[in-house]
Amino acid sequence: MSRIGKNPIPVPSGVTVEIKGSSVTVKGPMGELKQSFQRDMIIELKDDELLVSRPTESKKHKSLHGLTRSLIANMVEGVSKGFVKELEIHGVEYKVKHKGKSLELNLGYSHVVIFPIMEGVEVEVEDKKMKVKGIDKQKVGEVAAEIRGLRPPEPYKGKGIRYVDEIIKRKAGKTAVGTGF
Numbered sequence: 001m002s003r004i005g006k007n008p009i010p011v012p013s014g015v016t017v018e019i020k021g022s023s024v025t026v027k028g029p030m031g032e033l034k035q036s037f038q039r040d041m042i043i044e045l046k047d048d049e050l051l052v053s054r055p056t057e058s059k060k061h062k063s064l065h066g067l068t069r070s071l072i073a074n075m076v077e078g079v080s081k082g083f084v085k086e087l088e089i090h091g092v093e094y095k096v097k098h099k100g101k102s103l104e105l106n107l108g109y110s111h112v113v114i115f116p117i118m119e120g121v122e123v124e125v126e127d128k129k130m131k132v133k134g135i136d137k138q139k140v141g142e143v144a145a146e147i148r149g150l151r152p153p154e155p156y157k158g159k160g161i162r163y164v165d166e167i168i169k170r171k172a173g174k175t176a177v178g179t180g181f
Contacts, residue, residue, distance in 0.1 A: 005065035009050040009073045012080050017050060019043050024072060028079030031135045035075065041068045050076070078135040085144035089128040091159035094151075098125045107151040108159070115150065118143050129164070 011017055015028040023036040024043060037043065041064055042053045052069040054061040077083075089096060095106040103115040103123060117123055121134040121143045130147065134140040144163070153160035155171040162168060 003066075005052055005054070005069045007069065009052075009069065009076055011045070011048045011050060011076060015076060015080050017045055017076070019045060024075070026072075026075045026079050028076075030079050030082050033075045033079055033135060035071065037068050037071070038064050041065065043068070043072070074137045078137055082133060082135050083137045083140045085132045085140055086164040087130045087132065087144060087147055087161055088164055089130075089161050090153070091151075091157075094128070094159070096125050096128070096130060098123065103130075103147070105150060107161070113150055115147060123147075 012028075015026065018025040018027075022039045022041070022043075023034065025032065025034045040055055040061060042055065044051045044053075050072055052065065052072065054065040089107075091108060093106065094108060097104045099114075101117050103117065103125070105113040105115060107113055118139055120136055121132060121139050123143070124131040124133065132140050132144045132147070134143075148161045148163065151160045153162040153166070153168045155169060156173055158168050158170060
């Protein structure tokens with residue numbers, strides 16, 4: 001069996017799971033998520049635990065087994081705790097402001113970058129730090145990656161937008177070299 005797929009998913013108190021055929025609906029204190037999965041995967045709720053199993057040992061079913069279990073586990077964690085990605089801005093005169101449902105970023109370009117925030121995701125701005133929050137792990141990661149992509153950190157001065165725990169390997173710049181005369 002799949003090492004990930006065979007693990008049961010504990011359902012915390014306050015979270016309800018509804019299984020209808022191949023679609024799973026998870027409701028919790030932070031919201032509701034619904035997703036459809038491959039029809040072949042067998043999803044069962046037993047004693048406050050979700051179990052995912054596969055019908056055969058084919059390569060396709062083996063690959064879907066762990067994926068299905070991970071996606072359902074992320075749904076359960078999202079509606080109970082939520083997900084957070086933290087970003088920080090490094091650079092002189094680099095700024096970020098929250099304007100309604102968008103971010104206004106000054107990133108050293110000749111213009112201000114307006115970034116619309118996806119529905120279902122919140123962004124908290126505090127000085128030069130941002131927290132991207134939400135119940136859907138995929139949306140939180142996507143928004144954080146798109147914000148980081150507006151000005152990725154560069155290796156010479158370390159300027160740009162980076163994750164809080166990200167380490168940037170710095171490179172040495174040019175050095176003065178004699179003309180060879």
